[in-house]
Amino acid sequence: MSASERIAGGREQRVLEIIETARSKRPRFRDERITTAHGAGGKATQTLIEALLVPAFGSPALEALGDAGAVRIGGLDLALTTDSFVVKPIRFPGGSIGELAVNGTVNDLAVSGARPIALSLSLILEEGLETDVLRAEINAIAAAARSSGAEIITGDTKVVERGHADQLYICTTGIGQIDPRARLSPAALRPGDRIIVSGTIGEHGTAIMLARGSFELDAEIVSDTRPLWPAVDALLEAAGPSLRAMRDATRGGVATVLNELARASGVGIVVREADVPVHPTVAAASELLGIDPMHVANEGKLVLFVAAEAAEEALAALRAVDGCERAAQIGEVTEGPAGMVLVDTAFGGRRVMDQLVGDPLPRIC
């Protein structure tokens, strides 16, 4: 064997640079109609938001594209967020639409470093909905609100003709007080920062998929829906100023969070696939359906970016929180390639991990 050397293809490299330039430009919205892909939380959703919605409003707080918007009132830093829930089926193993409607909103506040304080509740009900179904969801909402520490202080009710909605849709808006220990920003990631997930990923999306029954797969997997403020509170206590950013990894999964933050901070991210905690049933279902668990929705998992020196403390604090016992460090922030997420595969190769365009499964939350 002759002396070996390492080479990189020059022309391919130039093409890759052109592609990255094209990708880093603000997207244009070119679709003639809205399709389910625009609601799936991947690239199509992102294009809708960044190219059609955000430019129309000219709000710097909105342009930050955080999970909640920040507003200062009378010297008080508040976070405001809103979310609509259209999940189908409305009850699924591990939870229901009512519980989701509270947890989804309080979690958007929590990962913005804000303690949830108050919620609004809007209900869109389909004519003919059974009262027992509604009552069960109202009870679920009340229980979830109590355990999150936020109070429902206002609301609205509408009824639409049969067939114009699917049982019930819920919209909640939440307000929270930003914790003084929090210094979070999606643009704050620095090379060397560590990436932590708060537990096994992909369970909510998998539970919904199986609950729909269209795959005829039987498996015991339940949604991970839970409030995240206790986890955030513990993290702020353990490593407050060293926490760079947090995200609630809902639609589009952990992969979408990583891509959004890599772009927002102009850094690269490398994930070690073997270190990502995945429940064996989720791994098996994903394998069978050809889906990467990193693209599957969660409803009670946060992704944390933390300075290297505080990573161990943050992880220990997180693991002490109920429901976060399987929190794990999954990777690191790198200088480049800017805006890209790479995966070191368990097999020993390296690949790109992009966002999905759409999702084969709409209406998961």
Next chain:
Amino acid sequence: MRYVEEFRDPELGHAMAGEILATVEPGRHYKLMEVCGGHTHSIYKYGIDDLLPANVELVHGPGCPVCVIPMGRVDDGIAIALQPRVTLTCFGDMLRVPGSRGTLLDAKAQGADVRMVYSPLDALRIARQNPDREVVFFAIGFETTAPSTALTLRRAKAEGVANFSCICNHVTILPPVRALLESPDLRLDGFIGPGHVCTVVGARPFEFIPADYGRPVVISGFEPLDILQSIHMLLRQLAEGRCEVENQYRRVVPYDGNLRALEVMADVFELRPHFEWRGMGFISHSALKLSAAYEEFDAERRFSAPGVRIADPKACQCGEVLKGVIKPWECKVFGTACTPEHAIGTCMVSPEGACAAYYNYGRLARTRQVV
């Protein structure tokens, strides 16, 4: 997951990569084609390129069922989907394949009842549950999926499900491989054979490749160790001057195939005289249609569809990609005008498409070892 993770063992992978390195002849360049899109997907997904020396080049072949569907067939599917009382069912990746005026997903947004299914049997179930609808299955795929369509049609016939029909786009793998071997602009040293197709047709039909064209074939599984081992087996054949069909995927592929599946296919389908392949033009005896005994289930007979041949967009080089003449990134529109969000060509849509696999997983400057 037992019987899966064993084939993803990183230590065995590195050992196999070492054996590959020891087998290649210094200074010689090897071009091996993986015929099947499933292999292309695995190669990028596991970063297998990273484990190969730079002088072993993998060339992506024509075996992605979605990629080879010409635009005119998509237009026909959309035209049928838009007819009153029709429910059109298909596999998920077909939904986003562009026809001349949009995709099936766009047709759905305009009110067509288009549903994704994981199996043709799901389509038949939808037909049974909705007797007032005409349920059409848009069938695609090589010999891998054709038997399940055939079995579904047999069941539909036995049960007399009159509101079920099928747009048959099933294709066969050997005619395009032969066309590639006849083509003057491609020099290949060997083939990684399509394991899934071979579970049905067996390894024997590939014997013409070494016999008539002097190129070795190794039928391969889809896990990363399978693929590395198959590459090693091909390189050993080349090093030892052998040229034959070998079966790496013996745990699944019988040398003579699955006779029952072949028998069902022969009953339900017959060869079309010719079929248009995206970017490759018309290839004789390369696709299946429903046989006379099943023509009552032929959606092309039941519904009127334009049936027009639509030329591929000028900028699109899917044909060259499918033939392995160019790499995905060498296409003029790759990654700029043609992306997974707004695909111009089919190869950017299906996860098995070479362009989608490269864009989603492989878009990465690599440094590799030169021997």
